[in-house]
Amino acid sequence: MLLIFRWTRLFVYRLCALIIGLPAAIVFGILFAVATVINVFACVPIAKLLSIPGNWLAKTWSWLVHAIVDPIAGALGLLFSSFTIRKYGINSQPTDPCVA
DSSP, rough: OHHHHHHHHHOOOOOOOHHHHHHHHHHHHHHHHHHHIIIIIIIHHEEEEEEEHHHHHHHHHHHIIIIIIIHHHHHHHHHHHHOOOOOETTTTTEEOOOOO
């Protein structure tokens, strides 16, 4: 009796896997193929076209940051680098300097 159950169970599982798995494999294969075609023939050419002005914008932005923002940030860093922050305890005794 146990042998019949095992063989029946194995047959039913394989049949269900065939009925569900084969169409699922075909559907997912077609979806993957469509996604690949869209990527190769649409996304990559659009990305290449957008990278041409993108490269120019990146170079311009880099120049603006190095020419304008870096000197201001460096000057502010030197200006505020001499400040020391101390926390005071209960008796107004200075504690160790805070290190940030």
